[in-house]
Structure formats: structure tokens, C-alpha cells
Amino acid sequence: MTRSIEKLIDQLWDSYQKNNPQADRIHRLLSERGETIVNDHIAFRTFQDPRIGIDQLAIPFLEAGYQAGDDYRFDAKKLYARHFQHSDPALPKVFISELMLDEFSDDFRDIIQRMLDQIPNREVLAQPLCTAGRLWEVPYADYKALSEQSEYAAWMAAHGFCANHFTVFVNALTTIDSLQDLNALLLEEGFSLNQEGGAIKGSPEVYLEQSSTIASVVDVPFKDGDRSVPGCYYEFARRYTLPNGSLFGGFVAKSADKIFESTDKKLHE
Template sequence: MAVSIPLLINQLWDVYRRINPQADQIVKLLTERGEAIQNDHIAFRTFQDPRIGIDRLAKPFLEAGYEVGGEYHFEEKKLYAKHFQHQDPTLPKIFISELLLDKLSAPIRAAIDRLLDQLPQDGEFHGPLCSEGRVWQTSFADYELLKKESEYAAWMAAHGFCANHFTVYVNELSTVASLQELNDLLISNGFALNQEGGAIKGSPEVYLEQSSTVASVVEVPFTDGPQKVPGCYYEFARRYKLPDGKLFEGFVAKSADKIFESTDEKLQR
């Protein structure tokens, strides 16, 4: 039987807000202005392995009527991604990326293999993979090793399977007229934004504008003791109409590339 997507989204949100305390604060800020927040998309990360890859993560969404909407390549970050969308426009798009393991150096691949070796032998999880959380144990030493080559891999080692970010659909906001105005509101209330490539990634010319907070820092248990590392972030997206009058439903790889960096430790300084 197909999973109830609204119920799954609520479960994902409850976990996400614990890894991103600023999410509740931003929701409070906007709802006190009279906003009813709609999600543009929810994003997940994984490794390129058939047991936990994009297809496995997408399974509950595909069973609930989602369809592939587009695919994206991030050569520098060694990532491949797809997005999925539903005919019901109130349901958020799902963006899933995976790290291409065959593109990594031997030490990094060995560290990731130490994680993958802990996956269930029968390939079964308790529920939808996207809500499983961290299904392995890892040391902070391995986290630091992974981070040298791929901040994405380090984040996966620390957090596993959860929503990497939720995204406010700016088009549906009524008290701000633009993404810039929303950014100004967030900054004035003390939220730090990812400035890599500019606070606003994209433009009306590519039919999509995006911005995001810098990931919250949260304490994570490692086998060699707890450490504070970047958690999740909140994204904001405004979409524009294509020449045929239809709203652009996809993503812009150049912009998404910089959004990924919202979890990079360099932004925490």
C-alpha cells in the first residue's frame, strides 16, 4: 500500500526541525505575519549504491503517483540528481542527489565502504528509507577524512537519511513581494544566508531564484565522542513563467551547485 505522502512529510519535518532549529523560528516569523507556508521542494542526499540510491529513496513517492521531472549533473561535486513531481501542485517536489562513488579517491571510498558495510544484510529498513536517519555508526576521524574531499560525504556520514532541506515556495507568500524582500526580512531578524555565488542564486532569466540559510550547527554522536557539525538548512524558491505561460517546474544546476554548499563548514566561520 502506498505511503500517505502528507503523513510522511510531517514525519520528515519533525526530524528536520530538530536538525535545523532555525526552521521553527522562520516558520514562526512568517506565520505571525499571516503567511500559510507551502513547500516548493524537499531534498535528500545519498550515495550511489543500488541499496540506498536515488531509485530506492524515491520509491514511496513514485508509488504515490510522483513522476520523474528532470535530471542534473554536478561534475565538480561528483553528484547526480533527479527531481520528482506530482500532478497535485500542493505536494512538494522531491529532489534527490547521490554521490558518485566511482569518482572518489581510494581513501574516501574506503571510508564510505565502512558505512555501507553496516547496511542491513537483507536490504530491508523499518520504513521509507528517506525517514530512516543514520543507519550506521561512524567516527569523527572518518568524518574529518571525508570532509577533505567531499563535504557532502561528510554530511551523509553524520546524518544519514533525512530531509537535507525544506523549501519555502515564495510565490505563495503574500506579505513579501520578492525573494530579495524575504532575504532582507530574514537578515534583519538575525538569520545568516548562504552568500556563495551571491545571496540569490539564479534569476528571472533562468525562471528560478533561490536562496538559503547557512546550516544550523548541531551536536552529533560519533564513536569517538560527540561533536558539533553542520546540520540542515532552510531554502527559499521563487519560480517564474516560461515563454509559453507555464510555470518553470525544474531546477538550475548552476544554482543548486551553490545551494549544496549551505552545509559546508566554511560558512560556519
């Protein structure tokens, strides 16, 4: 079973690199320093719909022995999320969020519905939903309309079901002592970091520090032609020890809220 989930993670990584060309560059940068990169977590996005919601995306991970962890709400972004973790610490955590569609306007939901109506029955899909990619055609005008109310929704419209980001587990690095030092290295090498809420989100006091690059811009085929839009980003997480001696294994909603903005087009303006 471990081999099958590792194969799935490798497949997700291969697709992710196409939506985030900087990931391979960062991976090489760290590897050339002698680092063995450990992945802290993989994140996915979806919509609140029984056909494609969190429970559906989580299926291959639950079948591989993952268990549900904490739930999270992001009221301003109208998101609900849950994380999953495996008893094998070598396997990354999984963070899945979904957009609460019933909190949006009728016009917004109509665009989403036109997309979701194109999804084939699950029996037709030959692979897990989390690897299925975009299962709909969408005009660029709809992408723009969605982005006015939710950059998250616009990203989903463009990319569909894939890993939104992978995450370097900073604790496992041996040549870099802190997230601050890693950020400094990345900036020195020409990478742009998400500065929303500060370059580092969180603190040792909440047992988690996170930072991330700004999403790569990639060409996406819309119904009316290719357009350049934000793709995926790379995240970096440092975890701290709880009073009971164990390493904090969850997430901090306030920090994650700002990490979500790594795919916002405003960061490219």
C-alpha cells in the same frame, strides 16, 4: 494515497526540525505575519550505490504517484541528481542527489564502504529509507577525512537518510513581494544566509531564484563522542512563468551547485 504521502512529509519535517532549529523560528516568523507556508520541494542526499541510490530513496514517492522529472549533473562536486513531481500541485517536488563514489580515491571509498557495510537488509527496515536516519557508526576522524574531499559525503556520514532541506515557495507569500524582500527580513531577524555565488542564486531569465540559510550547527553522536557539525538549512525559491504560460517546475544546476554549499563547514569559520 495522498494522506499517506502527507503523513510521510510530516514525519520528514519533524525529523528535519531537529537538524535545523532555525526552521521552526522562520516558520513562526512567517506565520505571525499571516502567511500560509507552501513547501516548494524537499531535498535528499545519498551515495551512488544500488542499495541506497536515488531509485531506492524515491520508492515511497513513486508509489504515491510522483513521476521522474529532469536529471542534473554537478561535475565539480561529483554529484548526479533527479527531481520528482506529483500531478497534485499541493504536494512538494522532491530532489534527490547522489555522490558518484567511483570518482573518488580508494581511501575515500574505503571509508564509505565501512559505513555502507553496516546497513541492514531492506527487509529489516520498518520505514522508508528516506526516513531511516543514520544506519552506521562512524568515528569523527572518518568524518573529517571525508570532508577534505567532499563536504557532501561528510554530511551524509553524520546524518544519513533524512531531509537535507525544505523550501519555502516564495510565490505563495502574500505579505512579501520578492525573494530580495524575504532575504532582507531574514537578515534583519538575525539569520545568516549562504552568500556563495551571491545571496540569490539564479534570476528571472532562468525562471528560478533561490536563496538559503547557512545550515544550523547541531550536536551529532560519533563513535568516539559528540561533535558539533553542520546540520540542515532552509531554502527559499521563487519561480517564474515560462513563455508557454506555465510556471517553471524544474531546477537550475548552476544555482543548485551553490545551494549545496549551505552545509559546508567553511561557512561557519
